[in-house]
Amino acid sequence: MPQPIDFYFDFASPYGYLASRKIDGIAARYDREVTWRPFLLGIVFKIVGTGPMFDYPLKSDYFLRDLPRSARRLGIPATLPPGSPHNTIPAARAFYWLKDQDPAMAKAFAQRVYNRFFEDGADVSSPEATAEIAAEIGADGDQVLAALQDQKVKDRLRDEVDAAIENSVFGSPYFIVDGEPFWGSDRLDQVEDWLKTGGW
Amino acid sequence: MPQPIDFYFDFASPYGYLASRKIDGIAARYDREVTWRPFLLGIVFKIVGTGPMFDYPLKSDYFLRDLPRSARRLGIPATLPPGSPHNTIPAARAFYWLKDQDPAMAKAFAQRVYNRFFEDGADVSSPEATAEIAAEIGADGDQVLAALQDQKVKDRLRDEVDAAIENSVFGSPYFIVDGEPFWGSDRLDQVEDWLKTGGW
Numbered sequence: 001m002p003q004p005i006d007f008y009f010d011f012a013s014p015y016g017y018l019a020s021r022k023i024d025g026i027a028a029r030y031d032r033e034v035t036w037r038p039f040l041l042g043i044v045f046k047i048v049g050t051g052p053m054f055d056y057p058l059k060s061d062y063f064l065r066d067l068p069r070s071a072r073r074l075g076i077p078a079t080l081p082p083g084s085p086h087n088t089i090p091a092a093r094a095f096y097w098l099k100d101q102d103p104a105m106a107k108a109f110a111q112r113v114y115n116r117f118f119e120d121g122a123d124v125s126s127p128e129a130t131a132e133i134a135a136e137i138g139a140d141g142d143q144v145l146a147a148l149q150d151q152k153v154k155d156r157l158r159d160e161v162d163a164a165i166e167n168s169v170f171g172s173p174y175f176i177v178d179g180e181p182f183w184g185s186d187r188l189d190q191v192e193d194w195l196k197t198g199g200w
Numbered sequence: 201m202p203q204p205i206d207f208y209f210d211f212a213s214p215y216g217y218l219a220s221r222k223i224d225g226i227a228a229r230y231d232r233e234v235t236w237r238p239f240l241l242g243i244v245f246k247i248v249g250t251g252p253m254f255d256y257p258l259k260s261d262y263f264l265r266d267l268p269r270s271a272r273r274l275g276i277p278a279t280l281p282p283g284s285p286h287n288t289i290p291a292a293r294a295f296y297w298l299k300d301q302d303p304a305m306a307k308a309f310a311q312r313v314y315n316r317f318f319e320d321g322a323d324v325s326s327p328e329a330t331a332e333i334a335a336e337i338g339a340d341g342d343q344v345l346a347a348l349q350d351q352k353v354k355d356r357l358r359d360e361v362d363a364a365i366e367n368s369v370f371g372s373p374y375f376i377v378d379g380e381p382f383w384g385s386d387r388l389d390q391v392e393d394w395l396k397t398g399g400w
Contacts, residue, residue, distance in 0.1 A: 048256050056248050058370035062383055072400055073390065170258035183262055186386040190273065200272055 004033040006176040010041035011088035013172035014067050015185040017118040021076050030195040038092040039164040041172050048170050054084050079121030090130040096156045097147045108137045204233040206376040210241035211288035213372035214267050215385040217318040221276045230395040238292040239364040241372050248370050254284045279321030290330040290348050296356045297347045308337045
């Protein structure tokens, strides 16, 4: 049985969103599963010494142009939510809480969060918005709100972020295919080639 | 007559080197010329607030893996010169000094500098190494060494760097195709599609 592909992403990462719309389809063509692994880019930025792309002069203007252009080329709708950066702790905590009960539900939740953020351009970073999205895919919204404050759930996410850093994940999206790391939605074609050929 | 493609790069940029081996061929398929525009990434970094990729933990390890992997995929030999960052002021000054006499010679010089840096993995950042490479393509090495200290030549490069920043160039390689900016050797396929389709 081949290993699943690790797909690391931050819920506020627009290029992570683009990748989220493609990675399962690519993996399926090579009979692979994808393990979705939300993490917190803000914590990684502190370690690496970088920051959100929208914080940099010149670069930020470029991203505002590159993102919709790359999205159109991939045939994916893309709208940026207002403001930045967005707090993605609630969504990431809810994801792992859901995952420990039902991995398929967690993935459906993640897809819905991403689509609300970047297809609809809605700011869904609050605990309430997170709970609402979880409720839309069948979870109990009140339980989600309670879980977000639960120390065990907080620790669960912290462990996942620590593990991401252990695995040298420094950006979003970030893929690991059979031990080989790929950073960025613009590496999806390399990810696919790697799956096809086993490496080059 | 369609506009030339602007190709901005720093001589110490390995991804700029990868792009340098591809951009003229891509442009030629669409009857386009390429204007090579070396600039100084170090000055841009100060404005943008970023730094050389090898300065960042985690990221630097990734680049050491991604660069040869991307090079192999493009069928381009790639070896990193020892040390970093490299001073690319001599090569950039010599380029514009040569260009004002003979643009074709300047491009041949730039290709040779890049190939010495990243095909051979040699540190050719010194004025002497720069003059030697210029001599290999038919320039007078002593004249090159003198030009590198000439205030007019220094100002010429400064003006080019200022113009690059005016055009929002913040990384290497960076392309402008009919006003449309593309950053990174991983945007070469988008550059080609843009030339083919006129945009999307």
